[in-house]
Amino acid sequence: MSKRPVIAVAGLACETSTFSPAVTLAPAFHPKRGDEIVERYEFLHADKPLGIEAEWKGALIGHALPGGIVTLEAFETLSKEIVDRLQVIVAENKVDGLWFDIHGAMCVQELDDVEAELLRRVRAVIGPGVIVSASMDLHGNVSRELAHMCDLITCYRMAPHEDAMDTKERACRNLVNILQGKEPGMRPLKAWIPVPILLPGEQTSTRIEPAKHIYAAVPDVEAEDGVLDAAIWVGYAWADEPRNRAAIVVTGWDEAAVSRGAEKLAKLFWDARADFKFVAPTGSFAECLDAAVKSPPEERPYFISDSGDNPTAGGSGDMTWGLTRLLERPEFKSPDSGYTVIYASVPGPKAIETAVAAGVGATVTVTAGADVDNIHAPPLTMTGRVHSIKHGDRDAVTEVVLQVGSVFAILTKLRKPYHKEKDFTDLNLSPRSADVVIVKIGYLEPQLYDMAKGWMLGLTPGGVDQDLKRLGHHRIRRPMWPFDEDFEKMPELKTVWIDKSNEPLSGPDV
Template identity: 75%
Template sequence: MAYHPVIAIAGLACETSTFTPSRTFAPAFHPRRGGEIIEKYPFIQPGTPLGDAAEWLGALIGHALPGGIVTRDAFESLSSEIISRLSQIVESTKLDGLWFDIHGAMCVEGIDDAEYELLKRCREVIGPKVLVSASMDLHGNVSRDLVHQTDLITCYRTAPHVDVAETKERACRNLLQLIQRQADGVELVRPYKAWVPIPILLPGEQTSTRDEPAAHIYAAVPDVEGTDGVLDAAIWVGYAWADEPRNRAVVVVTGWDKETVAQGAEKLAHLFWDSHKDFTFVAPTGSFKECLDAALASDKHPYFISDSGDNPTAGGSGDVTWGLTQLLARPEFKSESGPKVIYASVPGPEAIQKAVDAGVGAIVTVIAGAEVDDIHAGPITMTGRVHYIKYGDVHAEIEVVLQVGSVFAILTKLRKPYHHESDFTELDLAPRSADIVIVKIGYLEPGLYDMARDWMLGLTPGGVDQDLKRLGHKRIRRPMWPFDNTFEKLDLSARLIPMSNEPLSEKDE
């Protein structure tokens, strides 16, 4: 009979900008516990190959909408519960593995490298023998310490991310393979890990795998992974809107042949570096005015514009009013007969309540936005007709559409990303028949991309400003592209990281 291992699941995920004044609190993680975790992931449920091959025990996972720095209290309370639940699992059964379910770009008050800190605490409970497999976003950050404390570490291979479930399943499948090797008495249970940091820090809007050069760089990952002696290969772009020493691009290749994994890692690292001057934005860019001018002149509708500086799915606070203020100041949209524009979105709890009290069809004057991030613009005052009210959204809680002239502005009780056509149609809006759709986003998610007949990326201000140089990074390692142009001692050699049950030297990264 095949060995039936026990695998725990734990992790916290939040992509956080250090350049936005907002903070992320514990409730934002919407923590899942125990069986709730198994319900979230179909590929480990009973009746599936992975579900039947092991006993999966959920400790706690929390996935927060990207935002500002995680408060220390939030991190401590959630990590303490993870440790408590892992301790209960270890006390009740023999634990073979841990699936570390993270994003990789979580910044916590007073802690650098928060994912490593969390895993280090987990290791103190589960011990050095338990095998750990981490799954991450390719916009995460991978320090040498994090690689050391894991036995397997992998990430998405697409941006926009269409392989999320596939990546997480791969992390679990590879973990089971390691555990089975251990049960079979194979001498080399833990794979070799080759880690190469690359001095590049770029936003996702310049590194989408839909476009070159990222397309051919990521296309090489399966080839390296398919080499004899290699178990997994991964490339992290890194996260550009946090100011920490770990933030940069990284390659990690794992496998059973030391020389092969090192060669594979160096191949991918050189592919990345050789293209460092070729990365460009995924769409035509311009100031917000230039984007609006282009949209009005275009005969292609709907014309999408990214209000990218306050993108809530990149870590923006979501309540910057700069874009909506500029939009409503344009004379073209003052009349209801003007070009139809949808704008998503600005939070305003008091505005929401006033609109709800007045009801659909009422004319109201409301104030919204800039409760958290008032650096670039203050609260916006609008007078318009309440077009629609929706209750019960998982992120926004309540949404109100306010028609101001020919602009249909979406207001929310709490911030929300707008990625799907249904996000609009459920608000009695028809984005396909609109002239212009403006969304706080960076590159267009697949649903929006399919709807857009044309689009531009607005280089707007906010906590996830696409102009990295004006944000003011002070703690990243230098030199770093695109902040620097001279790299006299470029080192893209593979660092073989000791196995998790072996000590890590103090050699500088």
């Protein structure tokens, strides 16, 4: 190709639980447009190799905090803008490629397999000849239709996702390499294998076995001659669509190598199905609190994951169940109890208004939480001293710490995940010197993991309940491990070759 290829960028990303009563609206995606997109990704900047080798044209991307199902209106509004902006880009340029920047576990009211639906609309604008490269979360879902409409498709190889930016850059690098190859625009072969396993991320962390050795095999497959990329998707467990399951996709030029690699990864995953365990010791919330109270000093701070309402897995984030149970504990009733306990977090816009008006040091009575998810517990009324106030957070907007007895409860105007030490120290809290830190999360993100001296995963209720069988899936394909443990017929786990044309698929989505 004599000139730099022109590559458009578009996509929507949101991990959404269909078991949460929350809904996600368009503003939650914080859309970025045009040059804002290139600015967001340093590896696309003009002084970086990818920025030098290709011309990147941003349409619209939107990344929402995980939550409840996306409203149809929000999706239609954002997808229409993506299409409109792509039409302008196509009118002004010969577009050679598209980077499809998605997560893969977005659910929209009245629609199934919405990433495939979005790409179908995008393809109608850019045409069948444009090479599309998708980057995804390993907790996304890859239907046959999505794999069909993409030419390249890859995902993270680490959970927690410390390689998110590496994966996005790899998707773009693979795209540029194809566009600038010996036969520019030649489409690779795509081997797709669905695997009938659906597990929560807290059982499939790459920190521990068996996911550790399964994902360690991905670079080995990718290193084979004739293989371009290899990827394993765990799938997303807290939504109920036919596409929800694990999947393997290997792309490349050598049919035998691509097929062999895909089947190797699928077999590794399937053979380990009974070996997946939770990433930390588990227990009921009461059992976790008992263990924390009894823990020796060298095991503190003792972290507890209030996992059922994890806002970064799709929980509403506004359940009060965990904080209510915590404040009922007699050990924490007094500020002089000898314990320092941090709880993150519960939204409460009206509670925030009251606390901000009263100021730091004031004693207030406020009610917070359960505006969205009151299935398991009602709004919580508590009286405490305002410990700190912070304005201007991207997610929370305003944060208040209320000390109730020896519990420092973080209240927010809007829901927010607490993953970094700075999230706490900015609120005049010291998690390293606390006795107990309770966070609405599943597996601990890296900074929390490094701080924790003790840790248990609380099997708490909510929209991302770790006990999948009690959620009530009824649309996933069966049999599916672990919903079904006795398979009358074992899955074949053989390569399904995805049609390289961009015509509609014929035949069932196997």
